Amino acid sequence: MLSLRRKDLVCQQAVELVTDYLEGALSRRDRLRFEFHLRHCPNCTNYLEQIRITVQLTGMIEPDELSPEARAELTDLYRQWRSE
């Protein structure tokens, strides 16, 4: 039977966990492994920071600035949801 070693995350795995981490979707164990990795890895810390900046900048887009199509799509979704 396969026995799996508990392994440290490598960078390429860590970056894939960033959204799950920010969403609070990691198990406690995975979160601790992720945070442990970040403490020792400035490059992955930088990646997480860039995703945070991306989210912040996206939050600065005013819905009014969106194209009419994108806005219509969004309002349609709201309406469908409300009517359910």
Next chain:
Amino acid sequence: MDVDAEWLSRLLDGDEDAFVMLVAQYKQPMLRLAESMTSNRAVAEEVVQDTWIGVVRGIDRFEGRSSFKTWLFGILVNRARSASSHEHSELPIDTVHAVDPLRFDANGQWADPLDAWTEDSNDRVDAASLLPALKSALEDLPPRQRQIVLLRDVEGLSHDEACGVLGISIGNQRILLHRGRTRLREILERQIEKVD
């Protein structure tokens, strides 16, 4: 030790050849199963691709209680179900990696790390100059990714609310959000490099 266990142990060691072999070995059975659960070949292929993403992300949570094949097909069935229940929630095949794999070495360590965006000045990145490109990148995202990013990051909805609006599972929501944000980060990176 069965054959799969050996491949799997190589996979855990970051052996890319082992991954390629496994993908090739299971391609046909996975496609057949996916096709039986979805409406067409293209969706089935996306489900298969998405299953491998799930495998890579979950590989070290695989506990070896079931065979690798059972575990693999379990992931596939889950993905196929959510793809077919949201037929238009395309599971896109464009950005499947958070970061271009070429930026990592064979051990999964950074070979070509990202530049820090704030390194050269004390200022934060210049938001005003980046917003137009960001906005246009957002509008170019595949529809489901765009909807999720709009709801979560532009409108500020919680993940539960966004799932309610789109009628998708929280897991799918995270995948789409991850891909959408990944794409937007790449666009910002290109813009920032242009300015420097």
